Amino acid sequence: MEAVLEVRQVQVTFKTEKGEIAPVENVDFQLGKGETIAIVGESGSGKSVTTLSIMGLLGKAGRVSRGYISLHGRELTGLSAKELNRIRGNDISMIFQEPMSALNPVLTIGHQLSEQIRKHRGLGRKEARAEGEAMLRRVGIARAESIMREYPFALSGGMLQRVMIAMAMSCNPKVLIADEPTTALDVTIQAQILRLMKELKKEFGTSILLITHDMNVVAEMADRVIVMYGGEVVEEADVFQLFDHHRHPYTKGLLECIPQIGSGKGERLAAIPGSVPLPQHMPRGCRFQDRCAHVMDKCREQHPPLKDAGKGHKVRCWLTCEGKEGEENGGTP
Amino acid sequence: MSDKTVLTDGENSRSSSSPAAPAELDGGWKQLARRFFRHRLAGAGLILFALLALMALFAPLIAPFDPYAIGRSYQPPSWTGGHLLGTDQSGRDVLSRLIYASRVSLSVGVGAVAIYVAIGTLVGAVAGYFGGWIDSLAMRATDVFMSFPYLMVILVMVSVLGPSLGNIILALGLLGWPSVARLIRGGVLSVKEKEYVKAGIALGYSTPRLLFLHILPNVLAPVLVNATFGIAVAIITEASLSFLGMGVQPPTASWGNMLIEAQSFSTLSGRPWLWVPPSCMIIIAVISINFMGDGLRDVMDPKGRR
Incomplete structure (x- = not known):
């Protein structure tokens, strides 16, 4: 291998x-x-x-x-x-043990997700957001569009771990x-x-x-x-x-x-x-x-x-x- | 891909009590704003301050007379004679001078605070994040600055630089940063150990990006409160400086130098319209800002959240 x-x-x-x-x-x-x-x-x-x-x-x-x-x-x-x-x-990406503390509490999910996509894939603001939303859907979050506007405190641990996985996998x-x-x-x-x-x-x-x-x-x-x-x-x-x-x-x-x-x-x-x-x-x-x-x-x-x-x-x-x-x-x- | 696990709304999100209240979802700053307005004193303070700001902004439109036009001196206030708050010793309209003076006071307050919050934030953030000798150096510098007798140093600075509005703002701004630097440093020290900062490093973010875009927003709240009180202090300091003759120079009006012109005994006892209005303006401005600061502090205190 x-x-x-x-x-x-x-x-x-x-x-x-x-x-x-x-x-x-x-x-x-x-x-x-x-x-x-x-x-x-x-x-x-x-x-x-x-x-x-x-x-x-x-x-x-x-x-x-x-x-x-x-x-x-x-x-x-x-x-x-x-x-x-x-x-x-x-x-190389990483997912952490406690999703509640691994996301920044004052930035929205969408912000954090698209920031990373923009940085590593050089996409524009809009494309990165769309990409982030698609990624959220991919990890099984149905209301991706509204979740993008949420702050981490509003989500449960399982949802946040999905978000973390979406972030980690977004740059393949x-x-x-x-x-x-x-x-x-x-x-x-x-x-x-x-x-x-x-x-x-x-x-x-x-x-x-x-x-x-x-x-x-x-x-x-x-x-x-x-x-x-x-x-x-x-x-x-x-x-x-x-x-x-x-x-x-x-x-x-x-x-x-x-x-x-x-x-x-x-x-x-x-x-x-x-x-x-x-x-x-x-x-x-x-x-x-x-x-x-x-x-x-x-x-x-x-x-x-x-x-x-x-x-x-x-x-x-x-x-x-x-x-x-x-x-x-x-x-x- | 076919057995994709799509979650339905209800089962996995703690928010979204009902779709009828979308504002609820936005959390963060919007929620803070709503709580701020529910805090009565804070709301009142904000409205008062907004009125003052509008007054300063539109002074030429609001003022009934030219603040520098000379007429008959010491006219008492009257509804009919045109001078609502009377005239001063040179016969200038007190109300118009009062309105123009708000420009000076507010720009000193806001300008000085803007300068020292910027300096303090930068110094505090860098000191807190990097630690080591940078931190020691910055903190010793704050010690030195904080041990100065405040008003004396400002008096010296202003007399060396020359007493103008810009120099007063500069002097106040250069002296005020240590308290902000300490607040920010303390916050950064605790936030930089949080897991989301490590996660940020793991995502490949550069140090400046992490420090200013990820850590700083988490520590700005107490600084915001500190800044509102700082505006009030700066306004009072400007008034004191003007009162001591080192502030804004006549004929430009400031609330402080209007008071100094009313110093004589005969004015104090016989012509209250020359010193009561500027005193009141100082009090109103400071109180409204302090109310805002109080409100902000209450609203941002996590224990106070209902």
């Missing part, structure tokens, strides 16, 4: 008062054309920072300190603000980054929004990078899944492979945390004890060691490499490497 977005060996560091910390390390994946990759993980696993680094939204304190990110072979990490502004919103981006697009919405609206995203993906051939911690959303949307823990990729696999044959204990834990209706009455919901260690307190060896049920001596001493377990299924765990240890030793930093 043709790679649209490549993220290679990326490390992100932030300057803090106590020196530099690296909330994201060893992140490595590529997004193919028309493909949907879901990045899952707990809070603090580095999934949001990864997307922010792709968009160049790390702020003054953060930077990509190792590795590179490229779009169609063009490296994004070293671009100037001006060049980046031509790509953002045009080639190659990559759409969706940072927990349905977390803030009602369950019924969630399904509608997910279906809409799927439709648009098929229609425009957009690649989607979906950030979520909801495994149901993953099952619904993703082609491939990347599981992140403690700022690094711990497992990457085809979505079916991941649900049925996951190898990493953390992935197992995540999947067991999904509440299911009807299974095991009165049974307590499984949880992974503890939380992700802070970047400045990362343990030596495997980052998951303190919460892992299968922890071995080796895990405490050596950092496991990301190994290919066949058919693009990659795992970062000593358990899966055990058998082949003789042939493939090393790779520890």
Whole structure:
């Protein structure tokens, strides 16, 4: 598959008062054309920072300190603000978690929608407005004409998320980054929004990078899944492979945390004890060691490499490497 | 495409209570305007101020006499003699001078405020958005400006530049910006962290566009209120300056220098028509503007929304 977005060996560091910390390390994946990759993980696993680094939204304190990110072979990490502004919103768009706070409260929907179309597609005021209206209809808003004149406070969360999607898709981006697009919405609206995203993906051939911690959303949307823990990729696999044959204990834990209706009455919901260690307190060896049920001596001493377990299924765990240890030793930093 | 999910009106939008009230939909500024007029004092203030503005604008048409024409001095007001508010010591018609003076006062008020709101907005927005040393520099500058004894500095500036209408406006405008800069800076500091600003960056908007077209409209409300009070202050300052002899120079009339001409004891006790009308005009102008400011503040306070 043709790679649209490549993220290679990326490390992100932030300057803090106590020196530099690296909330994201060893992140490595590529997004193919028309493909949907879901990045899952707990809070603090580095999934949001990864997307922010792709968009160049790390702020003054953060930077990509190792590795590179490229779009169609063009490296994004070293671009100037001006060049980046031509790509953002045009080639790569983003939808945010809370549509209520992601739209400017003092500007009308129409203003915000057509401003972006005018900027990136160089259309006149009238054409941009017409285009925006068509886009609103496309995302399933029936009263597009009157919605264009509304201010964001007058719309519900689901409607606003549709508007955000319309904005993100209006310049026909190659990559759409969706940072927990349905977390803030009602369950019924969630399904509608997910279906809409799927439709648009098929229609425009957009690649989607979906950030979520909801495994149901993953099952619904993703082609491939990347599981992140403690700022690094711990497992990457085809979505079916991941649900049925996951190898990493953390992935197992995540999947067991999904509440299911009807299974095991009165049974307590499984949880992974503890939380992700802070970047400045990362343990030596495997980052998951303190919460892992299968922890071995080796895990405490050596950092496991990301190994290919066949058919693009990659795992970062000593358990899966055990058998082949003789042939493939090393790779520890 | 065939299973396109088109939503019907009712189920997904919280607005649009009924199609009969389309004004309701426009939200934002229009709603503010409606609430403003429902606020009685604010409405009254606006009407009064509008009348003053019209008076200033059409002074040559309204004034019954040439404000500089000299006649018999100290004529008392009379309905029949033509001089409704009498004449001053040079025999000039007080009513006509009063009307022409409103031009001076209002242009000082509006002009000075326009200048300092522009400066303050620019400084505050840049300081708040970029932070760091730019911010420190701008804020120290406001500290310096705010520690000046206001009237003294204006007196010095005006006497150096020469006491003319333009210079008074300039002096007031150059000294008033720090309070606006601080208001704007504070607002920008909080708004720039909002997600819609990040979304704006993610859409590829340049920094000036984000700062002036997306962030600024969110922080202008308190400045608008501040500006109305600023107009009142500027009018009073002009009157004080004129009273001290550093304001608009005679024979041009301003409410302040009409008062100074009425300073003598015999005028104060025996010829009230020379000082009561200009005093009243100052009071009316300031009160009407303060009412407007009060109204704006109430209307824009989110807690006051019903």
